[in-house]
Amino acid sequence: MILLERRPGLSMEEFVGYYDTHHASLGVRFAPNMLHYSRNGLRPVADVLEGGLREPEYDVITEVHFESREAFEENGGPMQNPAALAALIADEERLFDRDKKSRVIVQDHESDLPRDRATGGIL
Template structure:
């Protein structure tokens, strides 16, 4: 299983509520449009609390996209880098994100099956 993890930062002028609302009602729909035929899961995780005295995370949302394999990920990226897709995605991202701060990682995920104690 391959996962793309991206840390995204909102534009400074947006409130947290406005950012989340726009992402969930509009921008995520663009993600679904381009990912649906390739990805197995598309999740947004918004930090709400840092534990044990840790500082609040600097990012505003952690986006995760799961793919069955590297080929599926490449196919999705191919669809998202066409001129038409880039025009649509970039215009929307400019409204929402501080794009200079975006951090993406491709990770190979392993999951443990936990049994109750």
């Protein structure tokens, strides 16, 4: 996953529009072995425990899936081509605050939730 914040001065509408119509196509072009590619917009919501509304530190979490760790690592090769790298960086500078970009590998851990046998709802 990649945590991203939009460039200062860019409205949320401009950010989402450009990301969806232009930047995403670069990702698809330069990372051909992705299995899944989505952009998850982050919008503030009131905290049910503390109240109040706090702006998230990031505007989007980009989620990318690969068949394996090896496929993920191989994916970096095409992006290191000088022309591809220059195009990606130039486009990121137009869209993101690159100083705040953060890449992470996510390890899923699911909880088994106790269910009510009669209703199927969570206890």
